C-alpha cells in the first residue's frame with residue numbers, strides 16, 4: 001500500500017518520508033499539518049479532522065484544486081544537512097577550535113534527541 005501512497009505523493013510533487021514503522025509522513029493536503037499514512041493506507045489529520053486513504057487524498061486535491069507544496073520538516077535529512085554544513089565549515093576553518101567544539105556538542109545533542117524520540 002505504501003508504494004501506491006508514495007507514487008501518488010511523487011505524482012503530486014508532495015514532500016514525504018518513510019519513518020521507522022514504514023509509515024509515510026507527509027503534510028495534510030487540506031491544512032498542511034504533518035500526518036502519517038499507515039501501512040494499510042489509512043491516514044487522519046488531527047488538525048482539520050480529515051481522514052481517509054489515497055483515493056480520499058486525490059478527492060481533496062480535486063476539490064481544492066491545489067497542488068500540495070508545503071515543505072515537510074524531515075529530521076533525518078535536516079541532521080545530514082547540519083553535519084554536511086559543519087564538515088564544510090571545518091574544512092574552511094580547520095584551526096577554529098570553537099567551531100569543532102560546537103560541532104561536537106551539536107552532534108551529541110542530535111544523537112541524544114534521536115535516542116529520546118525512539119524510546
Ligand SMILES: [Zn+2]
Pocket residue numbers: 028029030031032033045046047048049050
Ligand atoms: Zn489537515
